[in-house]
Amino acid sequence: MHWGLKMMDRHTNEITDVEAFFADARATPPQVPAALMQRVLEDAEALRPYAGPIGWRGWFRLLGGAPGVGGLVTATCVGIWLGVAPPNVLPDLAGEFLDTTAEFSDESDPGDLTGFGWVLEES
Amino acid sequence: MGPGTTEKALGRACLARPGRVAVSAMHEPDPSFDADAALLARYAQGDPAAARLLATSLTSRLFAHAMRVLGDGMEAEDVVQEAMVRLWRIAPEWRTGEAKVSTWLYRVVANLCTDRLRRRRAVALDDVAEPADPAQSVEQGLQQAARHDALQRALETLPDRQRQAVVLRHIDGLANPEIAVILDVGVEAVESLTARGKRGLAKALASQRDALGFEDDG
Numbered sequence: 275m276h277w278g279l280k281m282m283d284r285h286t287n288e289i290t291d292v293e294a295f296f297a298d299a300r301a302t303p304p305q306v307p308a309a310l311m312q313r314v315l316e317d318a319e320a321l322r323p324y325a326g327p328i329g330w331r332g333w334f335r336l337l338g339g340a341p342g343v344g345g346l347v348t349a350t351c352v353g354i355w356l357g358v359a360p361p362n363v364l365p366d367l368a369g370e371f372l373d374t375t376a377e378f379s380d381e382s383d384p385g386d387l388t389g390f391g392w393v394l395e396e397s
Numbered sequence: 398m399g400p401g402t403t404e405k406a407l408g409r410a411c412l413a414r415p416g417r418v419a420v421s422a423m424h425e426p427d428p429s430f431d432a433d434a435a436l437l438a439r440y441a442q443g444d445p446a447a448a449r450l451l452a453t454s455l456t457s458r459l460f461a462h463a464m465r466v467l468g469d470g471m472e473a474e475d476v477v478q479e480a481m482v483r484l485w486r487i488a489p490e491w492r493t494g495e496a497k498v499s500t501w502l503y504r505v506v507a508n509l510c511t512d513r514l515r516r517r518r519a520v521a522l523d524d525v526a527e528p529a530d531p532a533q534s535v536e537q538g539l540q541q542a543a544r545h546d547a548l549q550r551a552l553e554t555l556p557d558r559q560r561q562a563v564v565l566r567h568i569d570g571l572a573n574p575e576i577a578v579i580l581d582v583g584v585e586a587v588e589s590l591t592a593r594g595k596r597g598l599a600k601a602l603a604s605q606r607d608a609l610g611f612e613d614d615g
Contacts, residue, residue, distance in 0.1 A: 295548045296567040303461040318448035321485040
């Protein structure tokens with residue numbers, strides 16, 4: 275009985291010692307040699323991928339991908355159209371600058387059309 | 398499966414499984430977010446500052462681990478430099494995945510250490526390396542140096558896998574699942590390795606205990 279307790283105490287002491295050694299090792303890690311850090315950084319610089327021009331794919335991504343570029347193209351087309359043939363409520367800025375006017379006449383008779391574009395006759 | 402193949406397999410797993418992008422971590426805390434992977438992505442885009450940050454945060458941990466496992470400063474330096482070179486090379490293909498960058502690196506270092514330990518045994522069985530940096534021993538004080546040396550000597554009595562598991566668990570402070578990935582074994586095997594390793598250390602240290610004279614400060 276006494277022998278068993280003694281062995282248990284000894285085992286507990288040994289484990290406590292090990293924990294103390296671990297704590298010491300964690301608290302005082304070995305310092306990285308400056309030469310090693312220097313070599314690691316030199317390797318990193320030598321192997322660093324080249325950050326070249328971003329290219330058209332990069333611009334495409336920067337503009338928001340397909341949705342962004344689609345919106346930009348649509349807005350540009352609408353802007354050009356409004357510039358060339360503005361509605362009556364807007365001033366004809368392009369005409370004033372270029373000294374030209376663009377006229378469009380609508381000769382269709384709206385009376386011939388219904389809301390669906392056909393004359394529907396029912397008997 | 399050899400050390401090189403396991404590391405490549407983990408690398409392939411990381412590359413093949415794109416995960417959450419780093420941006421998601423800006424909105425809510427994500428425990429799986431890997432800051433090292435975000436830095437690696439910046440490095441892959443040519444950012445030199447990212448390389449410095451990665452090297453600073455990772456090299457010290459890897460060097461400490463390699464020092465404990467190998468017990469030799471020069472060899473530990475070589476292993477860490479080689480592991481970091483592999484990281485720089487894989488950077489353009491790296492995608493944030495299940496494995497963290499640090500886990501991948503620990504695995505590379507563990508495999509390189511295993512290779513060196515095997516080679517060392519093959520070359521000279523009785524050639525025991527000096528366990529500690531003398532300059533540091535002076536700074537830390539004689540007793541602490543003695544403790545470090547004692548721990549190193551005790552670690553070197555353990556089988557390689559037990560030594561690696563004990564260092565990863567009790568000195569590097571990693572969790573068992575991460576150690577299982579690094580050593581390419583199951584979590585239960587890690588528990589067994591660390592338990593046996595700790596018992597082996599306790600016995601080896603007990604035999605040095607009286608000679609060191611630090612019974613009352615542990």
